[in-house]
Amino acid sequence: MGILCWLIQAYALVVFARIVFEWIPVSDEHPLARVRAVLRALTEPALRPLRAIIPTIRMGDVGLDLSPLVLVLGLSLLAGAIC
Numbered sequence: 693m694g695i696l697c698w699l700i701q702a703y704a705l706v707v708f709a710r711i712v713f714e715w716i717p718v719s720d721e722h723p724l725a726r727v728r729a730v731l732r733a734l735t736e737p738a739l740r741p742l743r744a745i746i747p748t749i750r751m752g753d754v755g756l757d758l759s760p761l762v763l764v765l766g767l768s769l770l771a772g773a774i775c
Contacts, residue, residue: 697775703734704767710735711760738763 710731718724742759749756 693774697771700767700771700775703738704764704771706731707735707738707760707764707767711764735760735763 710728713724713728713731716724716728718728739759742762743757746759746762749758
C-alpha cells in the first residue's frame with residue numbers, strides 16, 4: 693500500500709500545481725508554458741469526466757472551475773481510506 697499511497701499523494705500535488713499554474717499568465721514561448729502543458733496532459737484525463745458532471749460557476753465574465761478542487765478532495769478521501 694505504500695507505493696499506492698505515495699502515488700495518490702503525488703498526483704494530488706500535480707493537480708494542486710496545475711491549479712496554481714493556471715493562474716500564472718505566461719506566453720506560449722515562456723519556459724513555464726511547457727510546465728503548464730505537462731501538468732495539463734497529466735491531469736486532464738481525470739478532470740474531463742468531472743467537468744461533465746460539475747458545472748462551471750459563473751461570476752460575471754469569469755468562470756470558476758471546481759473540478760480540480762473536487763479531484764483533490766476525492767484523492768484525499770481515497771488516501772485516507774486506504775493509507
